[in-house]
Amino acid sequence: MSYKPKIAPWPTEFSGKIPVSEMFLSIQGEGRFAGTPALFIRMKYCNLGCAWCDTRFTWDEEKIEEGALLTIPETVERALEIMSKSSSPKHETHVVITGGEPMLHQDRIPAMIDALIDAGFSFFEIETNGMYVPSPAMISRINWWNCSPKLSNSGLYTMKTRVAAALATIIATHKCDFKFVIQAPKDIDEMEKIFMPPIPADRVILMPECVTPEVQSRIMPWLSEECIRRGYRFSPRLHILAWGNERAR
Numbered sequence: 001m002s003y004k005p006k007i008a009p010w011p012t013e014f015s016g017k018i019p020v021s022e023m024f025l026s027i028q029g030e031g032r033f034a035g036t037p038a039l040f041i042r043m044k045y046c047n048l049g050c051a052w053c054d055t056r057f058t059w060d061e062e063k064i065e066e067g068a069l070l071t072i073p074e075t076v077e078r079a080l081e082i083m084s085k086s087s088s089p090k091h092e093t094h095v096v097i098t099g100g101e102p103m104l105h106q107d108r109i110p111a112m113i114d115a116l117i118d119a120g121f122s123f124f125e126i127e128t129n130g131m132y133v134p135s136p137a138m139i140s141r142i143n144w145w146n147c148s149p150k151l152s153n154s155g156l157y158t159m160k161t162r163v164a165a166a167l168a169t170i171i172a173t174h175k176c177d178f179k180f181v182i183q184a185p186k187d188i189d190e191m192e193k194i195f196m197p198p199i200p201a202d203r204v205i206l207m208p209e210c211v212t213p214e215v216q217s218r219i220m221p222w223l224s225e226e227c228i229r230r231g232y233r234f235s236p237r238l239h240i241l242a243w244g245n246e247r248a249r
């Protein structure tokens with residue numbers, strides 16, 4: 001039976017507001033900045049609906065949560081309230097803009113970033129599936145693009161997830177990594193066939209698909225060896241090792 005995600009439709013008009021699913025302070029769990037203190041701003045809605053998605057509460061018609069539709073000052077206020085409970089300095093804490101697919105909201109994100117800079121934050125990462133061409137306003141503000149194009153292990157037809165113009169624009173920033181979720185060695189072959197080029201090898205990060213520490217531990221040895229053999233980076237998923245599939249940590 002083929003996989004058909006039930007994607008909740010998103011409004012065409014947000015009146016300048018950000019649909020925040022959740023916001024929390026933790027550590028960046030994945031990628032180049034794994035371990036860095038991070039304030040996560042998770043936005044609602046996604047255009048894809050991957051089979052193994054661990055944030056279905058942002059997009060799945062049957063699981064989507066209400067969240068909060070916040071003005072930009074309200075978003076900053078909530079960020080500052082969260083930071084006030086920690087001694088983590090704002091300038092050392094990365095703001096990780098995530099989802100869902102946050103690029104659905106790229107018309108409002110630059111103004112949000114500007115307001116967060118005024119409030120003392122200075123480094124902004126975004127996590128995107130790489131299907132939307134970033135605007136110049138986004139490119140000038142995002143410090144690091146964590147782009148995660150989807151392979152067929154997501155249950156989706158991969159060629160439709162490969163948007164050449166979006167990938168080219170993100171690669172041209174030179175401030176990006178491309179994280180691929182790997183279940184089996186055949187996924188790495190598929191990635192190389194479909195996404196390389198345009199993605200250069202020194203920008204590839206491979207990461208185990210898992211929601212438990214046990215599965216991550218099982219995949220990690222052979223995937224690390226494949227990374228060494230093929231010349232890619234490996235990323236753990238620290239939040240899974242620390243807290244399993246628990247929410248908001």
Ligand code: SF4
Pocket residue numbers: 046047048049050052053054055056099100101129
């Ligand atoms: S693109 Fe990301 S948020 Fe969207 S369904 Fe896939 S894993 Fe989930």
